[in-house]
Amino acid sequence: MTAMREALIDLTAIEHNARALHRLAGTRELIAVVKADGYGHGALAAAGAALAGGATRLAVADLAEAVALRAGGIDAPLLAWLHAPDETFAQAVAQGIEIGISSLDQLFAAAAAGGVARVHLKLETGLARNGIAPQDWSAVFAEAARLEADGALRVEGVFSHLSNTSAEDDRVQVRRFEVGVAAAQAAGLQPRVRHLAATAAAIDLPEARFDAVRIGIGLYGLSPFDDRDSAALGLRPAMTLRARVAAVRRVPGGHGVSYGYVHRTEDDSTLALVPLGYADGVPRQASAAGPVSIAGERFRLAGRVAMDQFVVDVGDHPVSVGDEVVLFGDPAAGAPSATEWAEAAGTINYEIVTRIGPRVPRVPVRSAEDG
Numbered sequence: 001m002t003a004m005r006e007a008l009i010d011l012t013a014i015e016h017n018a019r020a021l022h023r024l025a026g027t028r029e030l031i032a033v034v035k036a037d038g039y040g041h042g043a044l045a046a047a048g049a050a051l052a053g054g055a056t057r058l059a060v061a062d063l064a065e066a067v068a069l070r071a072g073g074i075d076a077p078l079l080a081w082l083h084a085p086d087e088t089f090a091q092a093v094a095q096g097i098e099i100g101i102s103s104l105d106q107l108f109a110a111a112a113a114g115g116v117a118r119v120h121l122k123l124e125t126g127l128a129r130n131g132i133a134p135q136d137w138s139a140v141f142a143e144a145a146r147l148e149a150d151g152a153l154r155v156e157g158v159f160s161h162l163s164n165t166s167a168e169d170d171r172v173q174v175r176r177f178e179v180g181v182a183a184a185q186a187a188g189l190q191p192r193v194r195h196l197a198a199t200a201a202a203i204d205l206p207e208a209r210f211d212a213v214r215i216g217i218g219l220y221g222l223s224p225f226d227d228r229d230s231a232a233l234g235l236r237p238a239m240t241l242r243a244r245v246a247a248v249r250r251v252p253g254g255h256g257v258s259y260g261y262v263h264r265t266e267d268d269s270t271l272a273l274v275p276l277g278y279a280d281g282v283p284r285q286a287s288a289a290g291p292v293s294i295a296g297e298r299f300r301l302a303g304r305v306a307m308d309q310f311v312v313d314v315g316d317h318p319v320s321v322g323d324e325v326v327l328f329g330d331p332a333a334g335a336p337s338a339t340e341w342a343e344a345a346g347t348i349n350y351e352i353v354t355r356i357g358p359r360v361p362r363v364p365v366r367s368a369e370d371g
């Protein structure tokens with residue numbers, strides 16, 4: 001490697017993960033979720049790889065994310081579901097972006113946006129985020145049917161989102177969703193795409209699969225479960241975060257390291273400086289805990305993570321300026337995992353990859369098809 005710091009993005013892994021999860025779910029459609037810059041991997045690259053792996057649709061949270069994908073040349077069906085209070089949907093309709101609808105106001109705005117709005121009605125089934133409340137279902141469905149008959153919109157889908165609290169809680173939401181879908185159909189709507197499951201339920205809850213699954217974390221090769229890792233799910237982590245040792249220093253025992261001296265060397269030791277800090281998404285909460293691999297050897301970072309850098313106390317291991325330091329990647333290739341970093345920082349692997357900062361270049365790579 002030549003860059004000081006970089007995130008390798010394995011497009012072959014993303015393709016593989018899309019294909020593997022689509023096959024496992026057995027649904028007609030697979031919706032690849034590329035919000036938040038593709039969970040930090042780069043939305044455009046992730047979208048392209050997911051489509052190459054057979055994804056039939058893409059989804060993001062914000063319309064601005066969808067518009068950016070269109071500007072990047074993505075013309076696949078594309079859904080956005082989290083909107084500003086005064087959103088008019090004019091740009092969404094003009095660009096053929098499908099709109100997640102969580103209220104009657106949003107339905108009217110979409111219908112008035114000038115064109116035939118393609119919408120997915122989002123039903124609140126228990127997560128308590130956005131979504132049409134059950135007491136409003138019949139009014140919204142009736143208006144949607146009327147607007148559809150008028151040619152102002154087309155109800156492409158009906159969807160909801162699970163809490164992943166327990167199989168029992170998720171099944172309660174599945175049943176509410178089925179009631180909602182039946183009510184929509186009774187109102188004269190014919191949504192072609194009923195979708196409920198994200199990665200966890202796509203894998204573990206067959207009755208939540210319907211016509212499509214919305215795959216986020218699994219697309220990037222990470223596990224949403226505490227008890228099964230990527231390999232156990234047949235997934236390949238797509239991001240490898242690495243840097244080159246920027247400086248080494250030999251110090252005597254008892255030497256304090258980094259801010260606050262929360263680490264002191266036990267004996268004569270070599271300290272390696274790694275040019276990645278919390279500005280780059282290395283969590284400060286993982287101070288003195290986050291794992292790294294240098295020349296195949298495992299270490300934990302020493303002392304506090306700073307804004308731009310952290311230190312590894314490598315003892316007497318021969319480490320030189322320019323050596324490669326891998327923070328996380330595919331454990332099958334010997335790297336620590338994003339999940340280990342999550343555990344070290346008291347968070348989830350989603351947050352580790354999503355928060356990798358803009359100073360870290362994303363470098364697309366391809367790997368062997370069957371890794």
Ligand SMILES: *Cc1c(COP(=O)(O)O)cnc(C)c1O
Nearest residue numbers: 033161198199214215216217218
């Ligand atoms: C983020 C998100 C997803 C993807 O969830 P994963 O657990 O990453 O697969 C799916 N649906 C909705 C509504 C989301 O907000």
